[in-house]
Amino acid sequence: MVAAILPLVLDEIVLRRQGRRILGPVSLNVEAGGITILMGPNGSGKTSLLRAMHGLERLSAGSLHWRVPEIETRARQAFVFQSPIVLRRSVVDNIAYPLILDGMSRKAARALAAARAEEVGLGELLGRPAQVISGGEKQKLALARALMREPEVLFLDEPCANLDPRAMRDIETILRKAADAGTKIVMSTHDSGQARRLAQDILFLCDGRVIEAAPSDAFFALPKTPEARAHINGDLLP
Numbered sequence: 001m002v003a004a005i006l007p008l009v010l011d012e013i014v015l016r017r018q019g020r021r022i023l024g025p026v027s028l029n030v031e032a033g034g035i036t037i038l039m040g041p042n043g044s045g046k047t048s049l050l051r052a053m054h055g056l057e058r059l060s061a062g063s064l065h066w067r068v069p070e071i072e073t074r075a076r077q078a079f080v081f082q083s084p085i086v087l088r089r090s091v092v093d094n095i096a097y098p099l100i101l102d103g104m105s106r107k108a109a110r111a112l113a114a115a116r117a118e119e120v121g122l123g124e125l126l127g128r129p130a131q132v133i134s135g136g137e138k139q140k141l142a143l144a145r146a147l148m149r150e151p152e153v154l155f156l157d158e159p160c161a162n163l164d165p166r167a168m169r170d171i172e173t174i175l176r177k178a179a180d181a182g183t184k185i186v187m188s189t190h191d192s193g194q195a196r197r198l199a200q201d202i203l204f205l206c207d208g209r210v211i212e213a214a215p216s217d218a219f220f221a222l223p224k225t226p227e228a229r230a231h232i233n234g235d236l237l238p
């Protein structure tokens with residue numbers, strides 16, 4: 001059996017950009033199982049932390065270790081960006097793309113992609129050029145494509161930003177299903193309601209640091225910091 005890539009251990013990681021510390025020091029363990037949600041005000045470092053975990057950021061200090069060598073993790077973790085990237089091809093071919101890259105025949109990959117598209121509510125749009133579908137549909141497409149390789153870890157940056165309630169519910173259902181099937185989900189959201197519905201664990205960031213890390217129930221019942229309390233209550237801070 002292939003060794004699991006988790007846990008991911010972050011040891012005092014720091015990101016500095018243009019002479020400024022934008023993240024860290026952050027130390028934490030990302031364990032297998034469930035949904036971990038990053039919360040925090042604008043500019044608190046959620047995107048930077050997700051990108052660093054996925055290996056997209058050069059660390060200024062500290063280190064980050066997967067359970068296996070990093071190169072072996074590449075095809076086993078995926079990232080869905082806040083502004084979804086779509087390829088200049090049809091919806092079904094976008095979703096099939098990772099499998100075709102892995103060497104699967106176009107026909108077999110398309111069949112699996114069509115089934116996945118159906119699941120995320122894109123079944124009617126299979127042949128449509130991906131560039132012309134709506135923003136919410138692009139978010140679903142990016143999620144469907146990211147799940148094609150059944151990653152062990154899926155990072156998502158605000159996957160429901162700008163979605164209507166129905167599309168949000170569809171995406172939450174897909175995320176729960178993926179988590180139940182064994183994919184670790186690590187995602188950011190501004191939406192406390194969504195965090196309550198989905199998260200097992202919360203990481204609350206403020207000014208580039210994780211100032212609370214707690215099981216979701218405990219975090220929402222009794223946030224320990226004034227910043228988290230204000231964020232949950234929607235208070236406007238001075």
Ligand SMILES: Nc1ncnc2c1ncn2[C@@H]1O[C@H](COP(=O)(O)OP(=O)(O)OP(=O)(O)O)[C@@H](O)[C@H]1O
Nearest residue numbers: 017018022023040041042043044045046047048049
């Ligand atoms: N490449 C960069 N160069 C300089 N500053 C950066 C860079 N990337 C991010 N920052 C800054 O780092 C801080 C954290 O940004 P980040 O996007 O991680 O926050 P966030 O919590 O995801 O914010 P939001 O909720 O608004 O999406 C911000 O002040 C941002 O302007």
